[in-house]
Amino acid sequence: MIVGVPKEIKNNENRVALTPAGADELVERGHTVYVQTGAGENSGFTDEEYKEVGAEILATAKEVFDIAEMIVKVKEPIEQEYDLIKPNQLVFTYFHFASSEELTHAMIKSNAVCLAYETVERPDRSLPLLIPMSEVAGRMSVQQGAKYLEKPIKGRGILLGGVPGVKAANVLILGGGIVGTHAAKMAAGLGANVTLMDISLPRLRQLDDIMPANVTTVMSSRYNIIQEIKQSDLIIGAVLIPGAKAPKLITRDMLKYMHAGTVMVDVAIDQGGCFETSRPTTHENPTYIIDDVVHYCVANMPGAVPYTSTVALTNATLPYVIQLANNGWRKACKESKDLLLGLNVVNGKVVYKGVAEAWNLPYTEVSEVLA
Template sequence: MIIGVPKEIKNNENRVALTPAGAQELIKRGHTVYVETNAGEGSGFSNEEYLKAGAQMIDKAAEVFSLAEMIMKVKEPIEQEYKLIKKDQLVFTYFHFASYEPLTKAMITSGAICLAYETVERVDGSLPLLIPMSEVAGRMSIQEGAKYLEKPLKGRGILLGGVPGVKPAKVLILGGGVVGTNAAKIAAGMGADVTIMDLNLNRLRYLDDVMPKNVHTMVSNEYAIREMVKDHDLIIGGVLVPGAKAPKLITKDMLKTMRPGTVLVDVAVDQGGCIETCRPTTHEDPTYIIDDVVHYCVANMPGAVPYTSTLALTNATLPYAIKLANQGWKKACQESLELRNGLNVMFGDVVYKGVSDAFNLPYTDVKKYL
């Protein structure tokens, strides 16, 4: 198979979909890998490293798209890339379709096979290609939240861990999944007073067992959230419904009950956000303020730590990429339920229920193509 790796062009997105080591693994199995010049530079991988691994470097993205049977990316295609995607081409990347209708419609029009990292799902419900970036984003949410709590950045002016004689900051984490667990680890390690809210009692029991004593658990409901947001300094939104829009757990009217300088970090922003006043921001301009509450809603948080993120992501995606390349997308998806769950849009049809529901689009059973 011919695999193309274009350079990411989303604002401040420095990750790359394939490392030189990953390219070498595909090439030694008889596949051809085209990498756009400087695609790996932001993650610390030089053109020379790709060439040494056996990849071929191409100067223009359009040529990479033109030659490739499978495109490997990190972030969803943006508008200037829509026209480069070909009919019947396999595009393997994060799409987050349910949060952005123009992308969904563009991929329907393209006739491509869109296999989304974020909905590749195991039988146990785990999301192997989302987990590594959720781990990064969860840990970063506290790092960034602590920074924006500083007064010069319009936060409350509170140190997350406090000091002897002064209470630490209070951190509220909505969702006890991968994002929430990793956020809690970092917040607890910095000495904050942490509460994790989730609907799943079994998950809360587990977290109560493994977390340190400064992490508390609480069942999530609207009444409890309304009460908790009044006196917490940093609030992390880490709720995920695979492939669908995130539920709005913090509503606009709740902002008026928060203390000035409270910081909200919505990690679910690329799925529409779980905070009603959330809108996607970039690393270049990461925050905005509504009702004296600081909103940090960067849609590609792991892009700020591309070396770590690229290695973590490709550790997870490479086995799937090898399977797709070796067997072709159809056979690979027939044999692997995980990959089959990743199919979102194919040949102009929406084949993932969460996406069709988000925009009231016709739904086609994926079996039609398998």
């Protein structure tokens, strides 16, 4: 198969979808890999490194899209890439369709095959291609939150871990999945007082067993959230409903309960955000303030640490990329239920229920497009 890796062009997106090691694995299996010049540069990988393993370098994204049967990306296509995508072309990337009606309609119009990293799902309900970036984003959420608590950037002026004789910050984490777990570990390691909330009692029991003593687990409810935000300095939104919009756990009217300078980090922004006042921001302009509350809603947080993120992502995606390249998307999806659940839009039809429901679009059973 001909595999194409274009350079990511979303604002401050520094990752690349395939490392030279990944390209080597594909070339060794007889596949052709085309990489746009400079695609790996911001992640620390040169064109020469790709050429050394047998990949070919092309000058423009158009050349890559024109020749490739499968496009492997990191972030969803943006407007200037829509017209580059061809009918029947397989595009394997993070799409997060439920957060963008424009993108959904553009991919329907393209007649491409859109296989989304974020909905590839194992039999145990885990999301193998979301996990590595969730791990990065969870840890980064605390790192960024700690920075924006500083007074020069309008935070409360609180050191996350405190010092002897001064209380540590109170950190509230909404969601006990991968993001929330890694955020809790980081915040606890820095010495903060952490409250971790989830709606699953079995999950809270698991977390209570593995977390250090400065992490308290609390059942999530509107009432409990309101009580916790009154004393929180940093609030991290870490909820996920695979392929669907995130629920709004903190509404606009709840901001009045918060201290001025409280920081809210919405890691769920890719899925529409779990705070009512959230809107996507960029690494260039990461925050804004509403009612004296600092909002950090960067939609591609792991893009700020591209080497770590790129290697972690390729470690997870490469086995699936190889399956797709070896077998073609139809056979691969028939043989792998993981990949089957990754199909979101196929030849103009929405085949993932959460996406159809998000934008009130007709839903087609995935079995129909595989027939």
